[in-house]
Amino acid sequence: MIFQHGKESTDYGMAVKLMKKSIELDATADKWLLAAATDRYLLSKNESQVYGTQYERNQGEPWRLSDIDTTKITDEERIEFGVQTLAQQRERVKKMNS
Numbered sequence: 001m002i003f004q005h006g007k008e009s010t011d012y013g014m015a016v017k018l019m020k021k022s023i024e025l026d027a028t029a030d031k032w033l034l035a036a037a038t039d040r041y042l043l044s045k046n047e048s049q050v051y052g053t054q055y056e057r058n059q060g061e062p063w064r065l066s067d068i069d070t071t072k073i074t075d076e077e078r079i080e081f082g083v084q085t086l087a088q089q090r091e092r093v094k095k096m097n098s
Helices: 009-025 031-044 075-080 086-096
Strands: none
Touching: 009 031, 075 086
8 A cells, every 4th residue: 555644535535546456456455454544535524434444532532433334334344354343343442441
């Protein structure tokens, strides 16, 4: 992957495009990177993430899973992309805050 972080939606959109091409060229490429770039892209556009790769916390507050639309991606698809299931993500938040 050339880059995964940026400051604008176009940066994240480019990361998604490049990661899709990477997977097209090499089926063994890490699909988690595409899931994370997709979630960052959606969040940068003030939309809900779909995979659940992004967590956040405001200063002085506990960690939480960034806004997520749980209707777009199934747990089976999350697993295919190397992402934890929704239940595992929620458990992770508990552990991060303990």
